[in-house]
Amino acid sequence: MIDDLLTASDPRAEVRAGGVNAHTHLYSGLAPLGMPSPPRTPRSFVEILELVWWRLDRALDEAALRASARLYVAEALLAGTTTLIDHHESPAFIDGSLDVLAEEAERLGARLVVAYGATERNGGREEAKRGLRECERFVSLHRKSPRLRGMVGLHASFTVSDDTLREAGELGRALGVGVHVHVAEAKADVEDARKRGYDGPLERLLALDALPPTSIVAHGVWLDEASVRRADAAGAWLVQNPRSNANNRVGWPRALWASEHVALGTDGFPADMAAEASSLAQEAAKQGDTRDLAALHARRLGAHALCATLFGTRFDASIGPGSAGDVVVGVADAKPQHVVVGGHLVVRDHALVRDDLAAIRAHAREQATRLWTRLPPA
Ligand SMILES: [Zn+2]
Numbered sequence: 001m002i003d004d005l006l007t008a009s010d011p012r013a014e015v016r017a018g019g020v021n022a023h024t025h026l027y028s029g030l031a032p033l034g035m036p037s038p039p040r041t042p043r044s045f046v047e048i049l050e051l052v053w054w055r056l057d058r059a060l061d062e063a064a065l066r067a068s069a070r071l072y073v074a075e076a077l078l079a080g081t082t083t084l085i086d087h088h089e090s091p092a093f094i095d096g097s098l099d100v101l102a103e104e105a106e107r108l109g110a111r112l113v114v115a116y117g118a119t120e121r122n123g124g125r126e127e128a129k130r131g132l133r134e135c136e137r138f139v140s141l142h143r144k145s146p147r148l149r150g151m152v153g154l155h156a157s158f159t160v161s162d163d164t165l166r167e168a169g170e171l172g173r174a175l176g177v178g179v180h181v182h183v184a185e186a187k188a189d190v191e192d193a194r195k196r197g198y199d200g201p202l203e204r205l206l207a208l209d210a211l212p213p214t215s216i217v218a219h220g221v222w223l224d225e226a227s228v229r230r231a232d233a234a235g236a237w238l239v240q241n242p243r244s245n246a247n248n249r250v251g252w253p254r255a256l257w258a259s260e261h262v263a264l265g266t267d268g269f270p271a272d273m274a275a276e277a278s279s280l281a282q283e284a285a286k287q288g289d290t291r292d293l294a295a296l297h298a299r300r301l302g303a304h305a306l307c308a309t310l311f312g313t314r315f316d317a318s319i320g321p322g323s324a325g326d327v328v329v330g331v332a333d334a335k336p337q338h339v340v341v342g343g344h345l346v347v348r349d350h351a352l353v354r355d356d357l358a359a360i361r362a363h364a365r366e367q368a369t370r371l372w373t374r375l376p377p378a
Helices: 002-007 045-059 062-078 097-108 124-141 162-175 187-195 201-207 225-233 242-248 273-287 290-294 296-311 357-374
Strands: 014-017 019-024 081-088 111-118 148-150 152-156 179-183 216-219 237-240 262-264 327-330 338-341 344-348
Touching: 002 327, 002 338, 019 062, 019 216, 019 237, 019 262, 019 273, 019 296, 045 187, 045 357, 062 081, 062 097, 062 338, 062 344, 062 357, 081 097, 081 179, 081 296, 097 111, 097 124, 097 148, 111 124, 111 179, 111 296, 124 148, 124 152, 124 162, 152 162, 162 179, 162 201, 179 201, 187 201, 201 225, 225 237, 237 296, 242 273, 262 273, 262 296, 273 296
Parallel strands: 019 081, 081 111, 111 148, 111 152, 152 179, 179 216, 216 237, 237 262
Antiparallel strands: 014 327, 327 338, 338 344
């Protein structure tokens, strides 16, 4: 099939591995469609969560989530990103929420890894237990699905109790999957863990056995070199999200170089991995961080290696996730002309094969307008 596609392509076109986004949020897909500004300007990272993202996630119902996921996945495929590793939260619609994300990825033909980020921030321990049950259900259902995998998820150390952390770790080990969790994204997470008597959030997760092998530690902005080495030794992957970190002004991750297992994610920004990589280069240059500039290529390859680990496929650093059959055909540094996922053609001549982007956008705008009326007060 690839030969046929190349024959029908721009003569300058080449075949390259599909992009992998190692940490993102499909639930934020409608946010660019006119989400109202917060009632006041957030003064800290926690206020960005309280005034923006936690109001959005509390307003999500099934229809809004479905439209959000459909738009996000469609735009990812058109940008040549074939795998999305999603971290999901929709507190008013927990049970079955991961199925909605999976159905939309399957419909359009993307590869997807999901986890529900269990938290106690709205409904205490009962809310956390429901989040973990949703992960358990999904992981068990999709152990052998060709393009879907589940993980256990936690929102972040600072929104859960020790009991929830222990249960997440136990569940991950019982299911043989890792835990996907935000760690040290901002200084507040570190301060919270210290107040609870731990050296930091990573140390808290490790002390409570909440990081089984192949866990995903998103951000790690405020982890020092020793903590990054501890994460690496535990078999966890760190995910750097430069556009999000710059946008939220949480700081620059100075110690990620100390791990061999770091991947690139977009944390809810569109899944255009070339744009994310160029942000990483710009931010690293601004920070004078030559180590991170050198690591740019490694970050993108890291996401491919993580994807191969999660799907149990072969990884060859020279070709990317070759055996997964996820490739894009196109001219270098341009949007791909064709996209193939798991051997199926999902984008042909810059257009989705299984749906229509204009129709997806129109439906997303309708759902977004309805969603903005549902935002709870700050
Ligand atoms: Zn995130």
